[in-house]
Amino acid sequence: MAFLKVVPLERALNIVNSLPLNAKIEEIPLENALGRILAEDVTSPVNVPPFDRATVDGYAVKSENTWNANESNPVRLKVIGEVHAGEEPNIEINSGEAVYISTGAVLPKGTDAVIEFEIVDREGDEVLIYKPIYPQAGVMKAGTDIPKGKLLLKKGMKLGFKETALLSAVGLEKVKVFAKPKIAIISTGNEVILPGEELKPGKIYDINGRALNDAVKELGGDPHFLGIARDNEESLRTKILEGLKYDIVLLSGGASGGTRDLTASIIDELGEVRIHGIAIQPGKPTIIGVINEKAIFGLPGYPTSCLTNFTLLVAPLIRKLLGGEFKIEYTRKRLTHKVFSVKGRRQFLPVKIKEETAIPIMKGSGAITSFINADGFVEVPENVEILEEGEEVNVILFKF
Amino acid sequence: MAFLKVVPLERALNIVNSLPLNAKIEEIPLENALGRILAEDVTSPVNVPPFDRATVDGYAVKSENTWNANESNPVRLKVIGEVHAGEEPNIEINSGEAVYISTGAVLPKGTDAVIEFEIVDREGDEVLIYKPIYPQAGVMKAGTDIPKGKLLLKKGMKLGFKETALLSAVGLEKVKVFAKPKIAIISTGNEVILPGEELKPGKIYDINGRALNDAVKELGGDPHFLGIARDNEESLRTKILEGLKYDIVLLSGGASGGTRDLTASIIDELGEVRIHGIAIQPGKPTIIGVINEKAIFGLPGYPTSCLTNFTLLVAPLIRKLLGGEFKIEYTRKRLTHKVFSVKGRRQFLPVKIKEETAIPIMKGSGAITSFINADGFVEVPENVEILEEGEEVNVILFKF
Structure with a gap:
């Protein structure tokens, strides 16, 4: 494996965007x-509609036949048939004739208007019309x-x-x-177990598997959770090989740094590591590689860190594979509290959104509750140490 | 069938809310x-976490053992073992001892802090600590x-x-x-055919079946589209009986008034018609009935009318069956144009929403495009003839 430097986020995004994956239809x-x-x-x-269609129940007529009608001298037209919705009319009318028609039916040949049955009278086979109607009244023309x-x-x-x-x-x-991109999801760690399993001493329940699976689903992808890989080469390799049946493999790290090195060396053996570390916090240990034209991401283990990096790096790729743009979506919010950061580090801090404000979540990234309460995260640029209360900031939402 | 009067919307909503359907778990x-x-x-x-957990890779110690440490006089502790994530530690330390610990591992008995490996030195089986650490440093306590x-x-x-x-x-x-309420959807009409069928003269493609099916799905219900009933008693009865396997049956009317009467008489024969007409426009011909504790709605045939009545009457019921409140959700918007209505009629007019404004859609309710362009509809109260440009109005969104 070539020595890989920690790269800036923009460079990492360019590399992700140039991965050999394309939208499928x-x-x-x-x-x-x-x-x-x-x-x-x-x-x-x-x-x-595919044909000139009656929009009321009534009588289809030649409108010009009604132009002399008035209350005291109704026009009398001979009703020569009926046409109902769904029928193909084989009637053609001449001057002085009318056809009973129901809403939705085809206007018979020779007619150009429909007069509602409520405002006419019927006497035997004649209909009495008391006022003129204009061409196309009661008709929706084809197209x-x-x-x-x-x-x-x-x-x-x-x-x-x-x-x-x-x-x-x-x-x-x-x-x-x-097509929905098919995404394999693997949690790693000797301490991680699945919900429903017995919580033996030293074990904790998996979070990232479910979080990534369901975030992918919300984004419109097709997630496949492959369970948990243990912190050893065989287990990791087996799960990664299983993941290569899909378009993208998402690993989320166990707590141990050793797993990361193992993951990198397996990717290097099977394909190529393109990124080993990004100059952001959290996310410094993130790994991105390619194996047989499939993308593989090694995401951090802490839930907030994992989902932050998923949102920054993987979500834009999924959006692109669904025909959208490859980009991070920012929104602008005002900070409710002063935030201290470390100069020289580009940081992403979890925030809760309330209307137009962003409330910093001060719990550590190891806390599940800081992830659960977060609606997204605010970017603190490298050269900034303090974001002031009330300052407008870039926020990236956990919104898929 | 008892003679049923056209009822006000509020009365109709009370009747729908009292239908014998309840949320299931x-x-x-x-x-x-x-x-x-x-x-x-x-x-x-x-x-x-289920146990006191190391949040860094380093050495688990008794913090009090480090309180005398400084740069020139490091404290030396004997490393008596290792504990890794996922393991149950069976080590207990005494004063002067330490244990190598990895992130996520259980804190061994006798220790109360973890010092990062980066800031200590290791010499053989001893770790050299150069500064005091406080209790709980590097530890997330259980719970x-x-x-x-x-x-x-x-x-x-x-x-x-x-x-x-x-x-x-x-x-x-x-x-x-x-549980997702199970909803049968039936389109009616001799003129209606399904997508993919040949468009013979006099026929039109079904709209309401797909619209209702997918609106129910967006609301969180479980729709079952049963296809098209023809405008005759046998076809309608067969489809209605098939629909009674589900919790709710939604019929959307063909264009013909006769179908409505048929639907009402079939419901009356199999169960009870509770509403036959609501004093709103569109929606006057809406039928609501109960058969064997299942609700049945006869909705208007025009797409805008059908979906308006679905939104007013059926959506609150589905929300209630999903554990929510039975209510119509209004939002307030400003009209971009003057709207004329008819005094004495409570009307609902389709509108397009753009930010905080509602743009009236002036096409007839028979037009599919007026439904497709609508984001919802504005309520015009009975006693109002004109809504002015810029007036704030109640809008109900097609938003499920």
């Missing part, structure tokens, strides 16, 4: 499309709602219930979306 | 819990992160990745959540 049934990201512009293959060929939805948008309904409206039963 | 594995609603308060069954019995999460909260991680941290492999 898959075609799925519309019924599974809710929440997925569209991978193509969608234009309408049909007119909506006026959505013309064939219209751009409906743009590539990159997340499909909500309105979008899936729109795709249904134009008859599309399948849709192209970005 | 189920226990599920933690790995499926993301996004579900907690049905119990959760307290921690364990201390976190200081989360004490056993602490209230962690409250009933009714939605589980995000931080909450599932917290449940994992305290070793809970199962969690009680509100």
Whole structure:
């Protein structure tokens, strides 16, 4: 393994962005499309409505036949048939004729308007009309709602219930979306056990496995939690090899520094370590490597540190694989308290968000509760020692 | 069927709220819990950490042994063993002794502090300490992160990745959540076909089936789309009977008024119609009934009308079945344009939301595009004819 220097965050991000992973597209049934990201512009293959459609129950007429009508001298038209929703009408009317039509039905040939049944009278096979109606009254013309060929939805948008309904409206039963990146998740450590197992002396329950799995799911990825690797070469290698069935492998470190070195040497043996240390706190020990075109991340063990580095480095990659931009999303908030940092270190401190303010969480990064209470973290630049109360700062949210 | 009057919205909501449906609770594995609603308060069954835990790699010592240490006269302690993360230590130290300890390991008996290996020297089996350390330095005491019995999460909260991680941290492999209400969805109409089918003359593609299915899913319910019932008694009865396997049946009307009467008479035959018409627009023809303790809603056919009534009447019921409050959620926005309404009618008009404003959508409710563009709808009270530009109004969001 080549000697690798601790690199600045920007350099690390460039390296992650240049990993050999690309967005993949898959075609799925519309019924599974809710929440997925569209991978193509969608234009309408049909007119909506597909035909001139009655918008009321009543009589389809030639509108010009009604123009002389008034209350005392109603126009009388002969009703020559009926047409209902879902039927193909084979009636054509001539001047002086009308057809009973129900809402949603196709306007028969020769007609250009529909008059509501509530405002006319019926006498035998005649309908009496008391006022003129204008052409297209009671009609929705073919394609006026959505013309064939219209751009409906743009590539990159997340499909909500309105979008899936729109795709249904134009008859599309399948849709192209970005494939969910498949992500293997491995916790490491001799002390770590899974929920439900007996808590023997010296053991602690796993946190990062569940946190990373569910954060990946919230981001729109497809997580596969592979359980816990022990702090030895065989266990780590076995789990890493199992992880290579997926696009990305996320390891979260046990507490021990030795595991990190083991992880790096296994990656180096199977592929290439691209980063071994980033000049940020937390995250200095983070490892990034490539094995057979699969990306592998060794994240810190403390939950806050692990999720901070996931948010900084892995979340942008997942967003890119889902067709989005590779970038860290910042928001601006005001600090409620003064924060001290160490000059010469770029630090990320957990904060709780309340409206437009960020409340620093002063517990150590080893505390689970500092992670649970955090809504994100604030960036303290290298050359800064103190962030003042009320200062506006960059905050990165745990928001997927 | 008893003669049923059109009722005010408040009365309709009271009737919906008194339907014989109640929230159900189920226990599920933690790995499926993301996004579900907690049905119990959760307290921690364990201390976190479960033992006094080293937070650095170094030497576990009796802190009082170091109090005389300084740069020129280091204290020398005899290293009598090692303890690593995950191990149960069976070492007890006496005054003048130390134990090598790795991060995450259990503090051995007789020790009360850990000094980092970077700031000491090792000579053979002795460690040289150059400065005093205080009790609990380098140690996280048992239960200081989360004490056993602490209230962690409250009933009714939605589980995000931080909450599932917290449940994992305290070793809970199962969690009680509100069961997703099972909701059957039926579209009706002779003219309605499903996406992927051939668009023959007179036919249109279904919209409401997909819209209701996916809106229910976004709300946290479990939708089952049963396809399309035709405008005849047998087809409607068959689909309604199939729907009664679920908790709630949502029918969305075909365009025809006749279907509504058929639906009402089938409900009346199988159970009881509780509402046949609500004094709102859109929504006047809405039917609400009960069959064998299952609720059945006959919603309007036009997409905007259908989803408006779903949001007003069905969404509060689903929220209640998921442990929440039965209520309509309003937000306040400013109108960008004057809106005319009809005095004596309580109207709901589709609007697009842009920041703090609501932009009225003036297309007819028959247009799919007016539904697709709407983010919600504004309420125009009965006694109001005009809402002025800039006026603050009640908006109900299509937000599930």
